[in-house]
Amino acid sequence: MKRVHWSGLIVLIVGVLLATPLFAAADTYRAGPVSISLEFQWIRQGHVGIVRVSGVEIVEVRAVFQDRLYRFYPDPLGYVGLVSADMDKDIGIYVMQVWITYADGSAERIDQEVEVNYGEFGRSEVTVSASLLPLMEDDVELSEADKLGNITSRFTPERYWTDQGFIMPTDTEIIGWFGAWRLYNETYWRRHSGTDFKMGSGTPVIAAASGRVMLVELLSIRGNYVLIDHGWSVFSGYAHMSQTFVVPGQFVRQGDVIGMSGNTGRSSGAHLHLEISVGGVWVNPEDFIALGVDKKE
Ligand SMILES: [Zn+2]
Structure with a gap:
């Protein structure tokens, strides 16, 4: 034996x-x-x-x-x-x-x-109003990260996005880069999980690709927030909105208006914060969109 x-x-x-x-x-x-x-x-x-x-x-x-x-x-x-x-x-x-x-x-x-x-990330300084400083605390960061991480670590075997791939939800100026180290009020260092677009309050925000709405909630840091599951472990999130027009479970198509931009949550002025998670990890939204996974020209 x-x-x-x-x-x-x-x-x-x-x-x-x-x-x-x-x-x-x-x-x-x-x-x-x-x-x-x-x-x-x-x-x-x-x-x-x-x-x-x-x-x-x-x-x-x-x-x-x-x-x-x-x-x-x-x-x-x-x-x-x-x-x-x-x-x-x-x-x-x-x-x-x-x-x-x-x-x-x-x-x-x-x-x-x-x-x-190397990801080649920049640095920037951000000043938020003193009333928002409690939102810099670690427990606020961690509980919000946990809440989103529990959703974005799920696997949906269908690919919901179409052959058109993903589109940028706006063509306005980028005012905050993904991954930047940000010094808030000269005190707190934080990484930036998405890309910020210049967008006045009340501008329509569209879905970057088709998918199922997983979360619509007023979050401490991200403010009025919509999180969409696009399948294949890809999720997109839209933060700081003034209004949201969708509900969890709803299927949205690329280009559908999901809300209006705003200045809710830990924000220093009206803008759209777009973030994309792949496999539970925040990734550069512009580069992910440009990657064109399964996109047919
Ligand atoms: Zn942002």
Whole structure:
């Protein structure tokens, strides 16, 4: 019995060695019938990388990257995963564990190295009225982050957005960049989770893509807020609105007016704060929209 046990172990070790990629920057790695392809050389902090997995008899693909679980979604070319590099995590080489389940119930793990590069974030100073300073407290930040994180970490297997992809909800001037370190009232440092657009109060705010409304609420920091699930672990959030016109559970189409811009919550003047989460991580909205995942020209 011992011989069988040890030979089984050797097969397992050889199997793991065969399944370990040899090239850090390889675009494509093949282990038997499985192909993992990275549609990027590296991912910048706060950005998204597209990963494709193809092979025969695959029924499920998942990956763990930067301690987060990513589900992959079937598409005509195999499976596609949208993997986010957290803006708060260091640059460097990370091992993405790709877990593949086959129709016969067997499973395999392939480790794929992924390089994370500098996000190049700016700094800015913000002054809010003294009455809003209690909203700078850590517990306020954490409870709001938890509330949104519980929703944005969900997986919806359908892709709700159309072949048109995502559109910018406005073409007005950008007045606040994603990921910027912001010094509030010369005291509190915070990261900016989205992009701010110049928009006077009472301007219609439209949905960047089709999806299901998950949350409509007056939040402490984000003010009147709408969060939309676009499927495939992609969510968009619209903050500081003066009015909202949608309800949770409602399906909206790209371009539908979901509310009016405003200055509610922890805000220093009327504007639209747009944020996009992929796999539970806030990512650069402009770059995600430009990425055009599954967009057909
Ligand atoms: Zn903002």
